[in-house]
Amino acid sequence: MIVGIDIGGSTTKICGFDGExxxxxxxxxxxxxxxxxxxxxxxxxxxxxxVPLKKIESVMITGVGxxxxxxxxxxxxxxxxAEFEAIGLGGLYLSGLExxxxxxxxxxxxxxxxxxxxxxxxxxxxxxxxxLMGLSGxxxxxxxxxxxxxxxxxxxxxxxxxxxxxxxxxxxxTTLTATTTAANFGKLSDTASRADIALGIINLVFETIGMxxxxxxxxxGVKDIVLTGNLALLPQAKTIFSSLGELFGVSFVIPDMAQxxxxxxxxxxxxxx
Numbered sequence: 001m002i003v004g005i006d007i008g009g010s011t012t013k014i015c016g017f018d019g020e021x022x023x024x025x026x027x028x029x030x031x032x033x034x035x036x037x038x039x040x041x042x043x044x045x046x047x048x049x050x051v052p053l054k055k056i057e058s059v060m061i062t063g064v065g066x067x068x069x070x071x072x073x074x075x076x077x078x079x080x081x082a083e084f085e086a087i088g089l090g091g092l093y094l095s096g097l098e099x100x101x102x103x104x105x106x107x108x109x110x111x112x113x114x115x116x117x118x119x120x121x122x123x124x125x126x127x128x129x130x131x132l133m134g135l136s137g138x139x140x141x142x143x144x145x146x147x148x149x150x151x152x153x154x155x156x157x158x159x160x161x162x163x164x165x166x167x168x169x170x171x172x173x174t175t176l177t178a179t180t181t182a183a184n185f186g187k188l189s190d191t192a193s194r195a196d197i198a199l200g201i202i203n204l205v206f207e208t209i210g211m212x213x214x215x216x217x218x219x220x221g222v223k224d225i226v227l228t229g230n231l232a233l234l235p236q237a238k239t240i241f242s243s244l245g246e247l248f249g250v251s252f253v254i255p256d257m258a259q260x261x262x263x264x265x266x267x268x269x270x271x272x273x
Contacts, residue, residue, distance in 0.1 A: 001055050004267025005041060006086065006260075007065030009107050009130075011230070012037035013263040014045045016056075020271045024049050026260040034065030042073045062086040062266040081266040084121035088114030089272060090265025091226040094255035101217045104262060105129065105229035109209050111216050122216050127208040129231050135201050140194055148198050149234045155199025162186030175247045181207055202236050210244040210252070217250050226253045228261035 001024070006013045012034070015026035027045055031037035038061070046053070059072050062081040072078030083104075091102030092114050099115040101122070107130040111122045129145065137143040142151070157163075165178030166187060184204040189196075213225045227241065232254045241252035257264070 001051060001057065002267045002270045003042070003045070003056055003059045004081075004086070004263045004265070004269075005038065005059065005061045005063075005066075006263035006266060007034050007038055007061060007063040007069070009064055012041040012063075012065070013260045014041040015260055015263045015267055016045065016049070016051065017267050017271075020268075023264065024051070026257065026263060028259065034068045038065070038069055039073060058270055060266040060270050062262060079270075081269045083262065084110065084112045085119050085269050086262045086265035087228065088112040088119030088265065089268045090261035090263070091228050091255075092116070093264055093268055094228070094257060094261055095224070095226045095253045096255075097224050097226065097253070099222055100224040100226045100253070101213055101220065101222055102226045102228060102261075103209065103213050105209060105227060105231035109212070111213055113216065113220050113222075123212075125208060125212055127205055129205075129229075132201060132205050132231070135204075136198065139197060139201070142198075145230070145234070149202065149236060151195050152198035152202050152236060153195070155193070155195035155197070157181075157196070157199055157203055158187075159189045159192040159196040160185055160187065160200030161203065177247070180247065199236070202234065203240060205231070206237060206240040207244065210241055213252075214244065214248050214250055223250050224253060225250055226255065226261075228255070228258045230259045232258040 001016050001018045003016045011030050013028045016024035029041045059076050059078045060081050062083050087104045088102050102112045102114050104110045108126045108128040110124040113120045133143045136148045161181050162183040164176050164180045245252045
């Protein structure tokens, strides 16, 4: 078995492959200390899946927290994987695509151009989950992303964002409709509710990520953009990204187990290198 671990800023994800095509159910642990979360995730994974240490051939680790890890658990062979390699491989595996822009939506956001033979880091943006938590914490007094997302379900963007329909009654182009955002938070009403503001913050983050992804896809002539990371699980993601995809002629794909994509990709790197 090959074990893949993605050590992030606040969560660590782990998976295993019992052979290249046999994914063992992944799991996640939360901890602020990367070393503690690393060993905690490894112990929980081996216990939950009844995996004996002698069966593990190699542990492949990636993520920002991997820099704190100097040795493998219990003397096991361990290798560090460049995060962009893991992002690209995981996104293609989960989506079943041969070629795509893969977006990792974590605390910040990274984009990778990936195919079956090569992964290229394209850059990213500091706008991501950290932005969502930080702004919501300051404005709403809430930092739990699930709670923010639940609050936003009752929100209305017309009380927050300035839209094309607010500034003109004429069609500007085929990609700019009346509901297209002209300025995030550009029409914030004094009567906007907490739910409206929560949705506005989520929309700001997702539209920023969506547009840099679209620019990347245009450069490489691809139509498929795979969204991975914890933010991909929010209920607003499907609606906002689908709308952007229709406007700009691309397909945003949110695969099952999107939150585990990078850990899956780190394990796959063992086979694909």
